[in-house]
Amino acid sequence: MDSPLRLIKVFLMFTRPRGTRDFLPEEMKRRRWAELAMREALESFGFEEIMTPTFEHAELFTERSGEDIVEQLYVFEDKGGRRLALRPELTAPTMRLFSESLSRRPQPVRIYYFENCFRYERPQKGRFREFWQMGAETIGRRTSLRTLDTIMAAYTAIRATGLENLPLKVNNITLIRRLLGLLKVDSETEGEMLRALDRGDTEAFENALSTADPRAAALYRDFVTSPTEKALSSILEQQGVEGGIREELLRMYGNLQRMVETLRALGAQSASISPGVVRGLDYYDGVVFEIEDPRLGAEKQICGGGEYVFKFLGKEPLEGVGFAIGFDRLLLSLTERGIEGTSEREKVLLTVLDEGIEAYALEASLRIREAGVSVEVLEVKGGLRKALTTALKRGYGKVVVIGRREAERGVVLIRDLKGRSQEILTLSELKEVFTAPSRR
Numbered sequence: 001m002d003s004p005l006r007l008i009k010v011f012l013m014f015t016r017p018r019g020t021r022d023f024l025p026e027e028m029k030r031r032r033w034a035e036l037a038m039r040e041a042l043e044s045f046g047f048e049e050i051m052t053p054t055f056e057h058a059e060l061f062t063e064r065s066g067e068d069i070v071e072q073l074y075v076f077e078d079k080g081g082r083r084l085a086l087r088p089e090l091t092a093p094t095m096r097l098f099s100e101s102l103s104r105r106p107q108p109v110r111i112y113y114f115e116n117c118f119r120y121e122r123p124q125k126g127r128f129r130e131f132w133q134m135g136a137e138t139i140g141r142r143t144s145l146r147t148l149d150t151i152m153a154a155y156t157a158i159r160a161t162g163l164e165n166l167p168l169k170v171n172n173i174t175l176i177r178r179l180l181g182l183l184k185v186d187s188e189t190e191g192e193m194l195r196a197l198d199r200g201d202t203e204a205f206e207n208a209l210s211t212a213d214p215r216a217a218a219l220y221r222d223f224v225t226s227p228t229e230k231a232l233s234s235i236l237e238q239q240g241v242e243g244g245i246r247e248e249l250l251r252m253y254g255n256l257q258r259m260v261e262t263l264r265a266l267g268a269q270s271a272s273i274s275p276g277v278v279r280g281l282d283y284y285d286g287v288v289f290e291i292e293d294p295r296l297g298a299e300k301q302i303c304g305g306g307e308y309v310f311k312f313l314g315k316e317p318l319e320g321v322g323f324a325i326g327f328d329r330l331l332l333s334l335t336e337r338g339i340e341g342t343s344e345r346e347k348v349l350l351t352v353l354d355e356g357i358e359a360y361a362l363e364a365s366l367r368i369r370e371a372g373v374s375v376e377v378l379e380v381k382g383g384l385r386k387a388l389t390t391a392l393k394r395g396y397g398k399v400v401v402i403g404r405r406e407a408e409r410g411v412v413l414i415r416d417l418k419g420r421s422q423e424i425l426t427l428s429e430l431k432e433v434f435t436a437p438s439r440r
Contacts, residue, residue: 019121019129033341034161034331035114038134041157045149047112047136052093054116058085060092072119086118091283094137095310095318107140108320114327126299126329135305137322142307144255147287147321148262154303154323155268158291161330162339166302169274170260170289173306175252176275179220179232182239183212197224198278227273229253259287283308287321293333302329346434347374348414349396351387353403360407364400367427371434375400384413391417 016022023031039049058075062085074086087093090113102109114134123129134157138150155168176197180190189208196204205224209217219238223231232253236246256273263271279288288306296302305323312318334341348368352361365375376394380387384401391399401413412430415422425433 017129019123021128021130030334030341031327031331034327034334035134037160037341038157038325039112039114041160042112042134042136042153045110045136045153045156047110047153050094050097050111050113051115052087052090052097052113055084055086056093056096058083060096061085061088069119072121074118074120087115088117088119090115090117090133090135090324091137091308091310091322094135094322095139095312095320098137098139098318099312099315102139108146109139110136111139112136124299126296126326126332128328132327133324134327135322135324137320139318139320139322142286142319142321144259147307148259148266150305150321150323151263151289152266152268154289154291154305154325155263158303158325158330161334162341163293163302163330163333163337165270166291166293166333168263168268168271168289168291169277170256170263170271170287171274171277172252172256172286173278173284173288174286175249175256176278178249178252179223179235182235182241183209183216185212194278197276200276224275227253227275229257256287277304279304279306283310285309289323293329293336295336296329296333299329302326302333345372345374346398347376347396348398348400349391349394350375350377350400350402351380351390352377353380353383353387353401354407357402357404357407361402364402364412364427364430367430368400368434371431373434388415388417391415 043049058073061073062070069088073088075083076085077083094111094113098109098111102111112135114132116130116132118130120129121127136150136153138146140146151168151170158166176194177190180193185193189212193205193208196202196208202221202224206217206221209220216235216238219231219235223235229250232250236249241249260271260273274290277288277290278284279290284306286307289304290301291303292300293302294300303323303325305321307321308319310318310320350361350365350368352358361377365377368375376396378390380390383403387399387401397416397418399415399417401415406412411424411426413422413424
């Protein structure tokens with residue numbers, strides 16, 4: 001007899017790993033609906049779909065991703081001694097794919113993806129060890145036009161699911177790095193400041209500022225909380241910045257302000273400048289943005305992206321702008337707002353009451369499917385009453401009944417369980433009747 005400890009171990013072997021999920025049919029319908037809505041939106045912007053391997057060489061991520069992601073990698077060694085990692089994000093694999101297979105195509109190259117990713121982190125609401133991302137990249141020389149169009153693609157894809165007026169926060173990470181650079185702090189301190197901004201930890205940011213330059217702390221805090229041109233000018237004046245550098249930093253801010261105004265004019269009324277958006281990946285360089293839902297609390301970010309320069313050893317750096325949408329958090333946001341989004345095709349149950357009429361029943365099911373209707377075929381013993389009871393238990397509103405008598409006459413019986421009506425049709429009438437708008 002097995003010991004209790006062994007039984008527990010066996011049970012644990014056949015439960016899903018921590019931080020992963022199973023998706024039942026109802027949830028999958030909802031996920032596919034949202035996925036399709038966003039796919040159609042991205043393709044309307046000219047993006048084409050790609051797919052990359054589930055695992056890559058670990059160095060692709062360890063040399064180019066942020067510190068937080070590197071610490072969360074699932075890394076393993078294969079039988080050939082190669083050090084591999086499950087992908088924690090999709091921009092790096094996409095850049096690798098572009099470099100290997102698409103670099104000779106006319107630029108910009110516009111591609112999108114929808115795949116699962118893996119990070120070893122503490123599971124909590126809206127955060128899992130296996131999660132899905134939908135994202136897009138516009139690869140090629142960066143311009144304001146391409147950046148604006150890509151940001152609007154992200155905003156439109158999210159809006160296609162029914163999520164309206166979510167805050168769209170825009171920043172320029174290069175401007176923030178240049179401002180922090182005026183404090184003449186070491187790279188480690190600057191990194192701590194950026195991570196504090198990324199977490200929204202204003203206390204940690206202010207503490208680091210006070211340590212670096214107590215006189216400038218209040219001015220920097222004012223700019224982070226209320227990013228106006230006047231607040232930026234006060235920092236530059238206090239730090240003694242003049243001439244070309246001052247003009248360049250003010251120009252960066254002016255471009256950012258015009259970008260926000262354009263986004264608002266295009267329908268993203270919630271767009272605003274937010275110096276706290278700095279992104280956690282090291283390859284971002286320039287304009288960055290996030291779309292969030294405050295209802296989700298600490299895990300409110302649904303989408304993040306921006307301009308980047310991606311460097312491969314021995315190859316020309318790749319410029320581009322892109323984004324990734326956290327698909328699981330988007331679904332959580334839909335739930336919080338009561339958006340079901342599960343429109344689906346009509347479905348019916350076709351019950352077969354007798355043996356020997358399988359060919360006739362299957363022909364009838366094919367005729368109905370040709371009309372775009374989902375048909376489940378099921379043997380039922382017990383006559384018409386049993387067929388109706390079975391359909392109700394399985395959640396159908398309509399049932400097609402075929403017994404030996406119907407097969408011999410070349411007809412089928414259709415019972416509408418909601419309208420409490422029925423009709424008898426020939427096989428030739430099935431497709432036309434189920435296609436009729438009045439039946440949708």
